[in-house]
Amino acid sequence: MKTKLITLGSPAGAPIDLHKFQWQGPDPQATFAIVGALHGDNYNALHVCSRLIDFFDTIEKDNTSPYKIYGKILLFPTLNSPASQTAQHVYPADGLDSNLSFPGTCQGESEEQMARAVYEEIFDVNAGILIDSGSRHYEDAPHLKCYKVRSEEKKMALASGFPLLREITKAPTYKAQFFSQWSERQTPSLIFSGGSLGFLSQEYCELAFQGIVDILLSLKIIKQDQRFEARKEIPFFAANRERIIRSNNSGLFQAKSAAGKFLTQGNVIGIITDPLSGKTLEEVVTPENGTLVVVRHLPIVYQSEPVAILLTEKKKSLWPF
Numbered sequence: 001m002k003t004k005l006i007t008l009g010s011p012a013g014a015p016i017d018l019h020k021f022q023w024q025g026p027d028p029q030a031t032f033a034i035v036g037a038l039h040g041d042n043y044n045a046l047h048v049c050s051r052l053i054d055f056f057d058t059i060e061k062d063n064t065s066p067y068k069i070y071g072k073i074l075l076f077p078t079l080n081s082p083a084s085q086t087a088q089h090v091y092p093a094d095g096l097d098s099n100l101s102f103p104g105t106c107q108g109e110s111e112e113q114m115a116r117a118v119y120e121e122i123f124d125v126n127a128g129i130l131i132d133s134g135s136r137h138y139e140d141a142p143h144l145k146c147y148k149v150r151s152e153e154k155k156m157a158l159a160s161g162f163p164l165l166r167e168i169t170k171a172p173t174y175k176a177q178f179f180s181q182w183s184e185r186q187t188p189s190l191i192f193s194g195g196s197l198g199f200l201s202q203e204y205c206e207l208a209f210q211g212i213v214d215i216l217l218s219l220k221i222i223k224q225d226q227r228f229e230a231r232k233e234i235p236f237f238a239a240n241r242e243r244i245i246r247s248n249n250s251g252l253f254q255a256k257s258a259a260g261k262f263l264t265q266g267n268v269i270g271i272i273t274d275p276l277s278g279k280t281l282e283e284v285v286t287p288e289n290g291t292l293v294v295v296r297h298l299p300i301v302y303q304s305e306p307v308a309i310l311l312t313e314k315k316k317s318l319w320p321f
Contacts, residue, residue: 006117008110016082018114020121021075023056030071032221033121033128034212038099038178039090040083043200045131048208049077055213059222071221074125079118079178080111089136089197100176119181127152127188127219129212130179134196137298141260141291142194142204147179149236152188159218159230160190160211163260166293166311167239196297237311243290245308247272249281253301257292264289269308272301289313
């Protein structure tokens with residue numbers, strides 16, 4: 001069921017509507033939230049949410065479906081309608097970032113009011129997923145992220161079908177970010193990440209769609225006739241195994257290895273060339289064995305800027321411990 005979460009007046013033209021979608025079975029206390037695009041150019045999140053809406057609507061209407069909804073599912077395709085409608089990264093009127101507007105306020109700017117409306121809906125859910133993409137100018141290999149891993153996150157990660165889970169550190173803007181609201185309340189939750197902002201990755205979207213369905217099955221938010229079996233283990237990388245690879249020179253960066261690839265020490269991640277002569281200034285190589293989880297796709301690079309993130313092989317863990 002689609003409902004208006006909040007309507008904001010516009011100085012010119014139609015008002016701004018922010019929508020939520022909800023499906024409910026016989027156990028409304030078992031609540032799961034799915035949050036899509038924090039930014040208007042997160043096309044992967046919008047696409048995954050559109051597929052989930054169709055999937056849940058079909059289950060609700062078709063009595064012959066092998067799936068049944070037992071809990072309550074909340075879905076928010078976008079947290080910034082104007083940005084999504086105009087394909088802008090942030091709110092086009094004032095450039096404010098929705099992911100720096102939490103927990104929001106009813107008396108604030110438009111982004112803060114929308115953030116507050118969503119916050120009040122997801123505040124006390126039992127579990128949730130944020131569908132993200134790689135940062136601007138970078139491409140992520142499909143993977144899961146979270147700040148702190150507890151038993152429920154383990155259960156969700158094992159069910160998801162994603163290739164690995166990465167523990168991340170808190171940024172200076174942590175308190176104003178959406179995902180921190182769940183993290184601070186210790187709500188079981190994961191970030192799905194893959195592809196890049198401004199692009200649509202069919203491979204990542206398919207993995208994310210199926211991963212969310214499988215997590216819902218594992219938590220019994222939805223059920224099916226066939227018994228669901230999760231994996232027994234998943235590669236886990238603690239935050240201290242993350243290695244940021246930086247450029248030593250300024251120039252044009254050209255990636256030579258794709259995100260998601262396992263590299264051994266000395267493998268070439270990419271090269272940096274002089275844009276005025278074409279000469280190679282630097283071969284960016286891996287300092288040790290690891291999985292290339294993030295790769296830069298913006299060619300212009302300045303000295304000491306990140307070009308890749310490597311999850312190193314040493315001390316990698318497999319669940320269960």
